[in-house]
Amino acid sequence: MYDFELARPTTLAEALEMLAEEGSDPLSGGQTLIPSLRARLAMPERLVSLMHIDELKGIEQRGDALHVKGGTTHAQLVHGAYDIFPGLASLAGRIGDPAVRTRGTIGGSVANNDPAACYPAAALATGATIHTSQREVAADDFFLGLFETALEEGEIVTGVTFPIPQASAYEKFIQPASHFALAAVFVARFDTRVGVAVTGASEDGAFRWKEAEAALTEDFSVAALEGLSLPEQGLIADVHGGADYRARMAGVMLRRAVAALA
Amino acid sequence: MQIDLTINQKSYSLELDSRVTLLDAIREHVGLTGSKKGCDHGQCGACTVLVNGRRINACLSLAAMHDGDEITTVEGLSDGELSPLQAAFIKEDGFQCGYCTPGQLCSATGMLQEISEGWPSHVSDSLDGPYELSEAELSERMSGNLCRCSCYPGINAAIRSVGEKA
Ligand SMILES: Cc1cc2nc3c(=O)[nH]c(=O)nc-3n(C[C@H](O)[C@H](O)[C@H](O)COP(=O)(O)OP(=O)(O)OC[C@H]3O[C@@H](n4cnc5c(N)ncnc54)[C@H](O)[C@@H]3O)c2cc1C
Ligand code: FES
Ligand code: FES
Numbered sequence: 067m068y069d070f071e072l073a074r075p076t077t078l079a080e081a082l083e084m085l086a087e088e089g090s091d092p093l094s095g096g097q098t099l100i101p102s103l104r105a106r107l108a109m110p111e112r113l114v115s116l117m118h119i120d121e122l123k124g125i126e127q128r129g130d131a132l133h134v135k136g137g138t139t140h141a142q143l144v145h146g147a148y149d150i151f152p153g154l155a156s157l158a159g160r161i162g163d164p165a166v167r168t169r170g171t172i173g174g175s176v177a178n179n180d181p182a183a184c185y186p187a188a189a190l191a192t193g194a195t196i197h198t199s200q201r202e203v204a205a206d207d208f209f210l211g212l213f214e215t216a217l218e219e220g221e222i223v224t225g226v227t228f229p230i231p232q233a234s235a236y237e238k239f240i241q242p243a244s245h246f247a248l249a250a251v252f253v254a255r256f257d258t259r260v261g262v263a264v265t266g267a268s269e270d271g272a273f274r275w276k277e278a279e280a281a282l283t284e285d286f287s288v289a290a291l292e293g294l295s296l297p298e299q300g301l302i303a304d305v306h307g308g309a310d311y312r313a314r315m316a317g318v319m320l321r322r323a324v325a326a327l328a
Numbered sequence: 329m330q331i332d333l334t335i336n337q338k339s340y341s342l343e344l345d346s347r348v349t350l351l352d353a354i355r356e357h358v359g360l361t362g363s364k365k366g367c368d369h370g371q372c373g374a375c376t377v378l379v380n381g382r383r384i385n386a387c388l389s390l391a392a393m394h395d396g397d398e399i400t401t402v403e404g405l406s407d408g409e410l411s412p413l414q415a416a417f418i419k420e421d422g423f424q425c426g427y428c429t430p431g432q433l434c435s436a437t438g439m440l441q442e443i444s445e446g447w448p449s450h451v452s453d454s455l456d457g458p459y460e461l462s463e464a465e466l467s468e469r470m471s472g473n474l475c476r477c478s479c480y481p482g483i484n485a486a487i488r489s490v491g492e493k494a
Contacts, residue, residue, distance in 0.1 A: 072329070072346040072392050093390075100349070100388045101369050113346075115393060141382070145447065148455055159450050163472030164439070165376055165385045244371065245471070 067103045071112040078121055078224070082199055084114045085220045092116050092222050094137065094174035097166050116173065122224060125150075132230055136173030136197075136223045143172060153234030157184050157252065160238055162245045173223040176208070179215050179271050180246070181302065186272035187252040188236065189226060191261035197225040211270045231256050235326045237319035239266075241306045248307055249315035251275070253323040259283050262320065267301050267312040278320055288324050291317075331392050335360065336404030346392055350384075351375045353391035354401060362402035362430045366474075373473035376431035376438075377401050383438035385472070402430035405437060413437060416486035424477035435473045436487045442469070443491065461488045 072093075075081040084090055089111030093099055102108045116122055122137030125146035132151045134143055140158045144167070147155040161167055161175075161184050175185045176196060189196070189205040196208045199222045208216045217223070231254035238250035247266030254261040260282040265272040281290045296316045301309035333340045333353065340358050351368075354360050354377070366374030368387045375386040378400040405411045413436055416422070423429045448455045451468045459465055466484045475483065 067347045070346060072390065074392070074395075093393075096390065096393070097370060097388055100390070103347075104368065117393060148448075156450065162370075163373070164442075164469065165373065165383045165435070165472045166370060166388075168379075168382045168384045169389065 068106060068109040070103075070110050072115065073112060074115045074118050076118050076120070078119055078199070081114050081116060081119060082220070082222070084112070085222065087112070090114050090220070092174075092177075094171040095139065095169035097162070097170040098174060098178050098180065116171075116222065122173070127230075128227065130230055131227045133225055133227045134172050135225045137171050138173075140167035140170050140172070140175075151228060151230045151234075153231065153236060153252075153254070154188055154228060157188055157236040157238075160184070160236075160240075160245075166245075172226055176226060177215060177217060177223050179209055179211075179213050181212055181268065181271045182241075182246040182248075182250075182266040183272065184236070184238070184247065184250065184265060185226070187250060187263040187265040188228065188234075188254075190263035190272055190274050191234075191252040191254040192228045192231060193261060194226050194228045196223060197227065198222060199224055206274070209271055213271075229256070231261070233327045235323040237323040237326075239315045239319055249312045249319055251316060251319040251323050253282070253320070253327060255282075255286060255327055260286060264296070264316050264320075267296070267316050269300050269302055275316075275320070282324065286324070287328050288321050291321060291324065294320075329392060332395050333358070333391065333399060334397065335399045336401060337398075342391070344391055346390065348391045349387055350377070350389045350391045350394055350399070351386035354386060354399070357391075360401050360403050363434075364427055364430055366427065366431075371474075372428070372431075373435060374428050374431040376435040376473060378434055378438050381438065381441055383435050383472075400434065400437075402433050405433055411437075412490045413440075413486065416489045417483070420486040420489060421479065421482040422486040423475075423479050423482070428473060428475045428477075432470070432473050432475065432483055435470060436483075436490075439469045440487070440491050461491045 091110040093113040140161045143158040194205045234254040241248045249267045262275045262278040296313040298309040303309045364374040366372035370385045370388040377386045449468045451464045
């Protein structure tokens with residue numbers, strides 16, 4: 067690691083003031099950032115820890131939506147959301163392993179936008195809103211590609227509001243060594259629409275599978291997906307699986323999720 | 329920077345570089361070498377310790393983030409005598425080389441605590457328990473701790489023999 071200073075503010079206002087200074091980056095659970103620092107892929111002059119800020123933690127129901135504050139860990143979300151949004155609790159309960167879930171946060175995960183991260187799929191499928199220290203951004207406008215988001219320098223994720231579907235399922239085909247998704251699909255069924263998003267598969271990160279959404283909105287059944295498959299273009303091909311394999315697995319995950327809900 | 333750590337109920341006041349991970353602080357600076365470094369990437373679980381009773385990978389956390397936390401390492405599980413879980417690992421042949429064992433022990437201790445607090449896992453049949461320590465539950469709940477010697481049958485038998493009594 068390159069040398070850095072570490073600050074541990076206890077209020078959001080203090081943290082934002084520190085982050086406004088050049089060379090400062092936020093540190094949440096560190097489950098992604100610490101390995102990148104170690105590999106010298108990041109060289110902040112100062113890390114501003116968000117882990118000791120109470121106002122950034124917690125989960126609450128807001129009407130038909132679930133609001134999760136940015137510093138909430140995956141484990142806290144699992145236990146806070148079972149009753150309100152079980153599909154999201156189930157997703158959070160399968161991120162990495164229990165030790166990763168004790169530390170990793172939703173804010174860190176959506177800000178990082180790893181192409182195999184789980185939360186972006188739920189955010190896109192439900193039409194979530196990402197709250198930042200400066201504004202509110204629709205999920206569709208927030209995730210901009212591989213490790214790219216709409217966040218500006220010094221801006222942090224303070225929460226995510228997920229509309230709560232009538233029913234939802236997350237089917238995740240894991241790469242067993244890392245527990246990340248090789249291909250995973252989140253299906254959210256609302257009164258008048260169905261949201262479908264895929265993660266793990268695309269070089270551009272999680273994305274909505276709009277053909278699947280249209281077919282399922284018309285007729286929510288596995289049969290309605292007859293002949294539907296993901297084009298291989300732009301899908302990830304690596305040692306764990308080729309683009310054809312990921313396309314195929316995304317189709318299988320989609321059908322499993324629909325079968326579980328239909 | 330000045331960092332105060334409480335490890336196994338003992339306080340340590342350390343002057344450390346901000347880059348020092350919790351794992352390196354525990355092993356290299358405090359001298360408790362029970363916790364092991366397998367991958368240094370959060371993937372193997374050899375470095376699992378308990379922070380305020382919850383399991384974390386010590387290699388993926390900075391020591392300075394734990395000022396004021398209660399940290400328990402494998403050395404803190406026994407109180408002169410082996411803990412029931414440690415004794416069960418010996419009785420049930422829960423290890424071969426032993427490298428993963430400190431992490432397995434800390435993780436299983438945290439896991440049994442989670443079960444006693446009613447935490448379901450992804451493979452649980454219901455959200456309300458009680459949770460049987462089936463193969464599926466144990467593989468899921470211990471999925472962060474790899475054993476290169478593949479002593480999983482012994483590890484699971486050891487955890488089960490303690491968990492079922494609890
Ligand atoms: C073994 C292992 C398995 C994993 N498996 C999965 C998996 O299956 N699915 C999955 O989704 N993830 C997985 N992860 C990643 C994990 O969920 C991380 O916790 C998450 O990606 C990053 O969250 P963090 O809180 O640790 O962020 P950090 O590592 O602290 O930060 C990540 C990045 O985001 C920035 N950042 C942090 N917080 C904020 C904020 N509030 N606002 C703006 N920027 C911020 C940081 O500057 C950094 O660039 C895994 C990680 C490990 C180590
Ligand atoms: S050394 Fe920490 S998880 Fe492998
Ligand atoms: S006993 Fe050798 S790695 Fe587990």
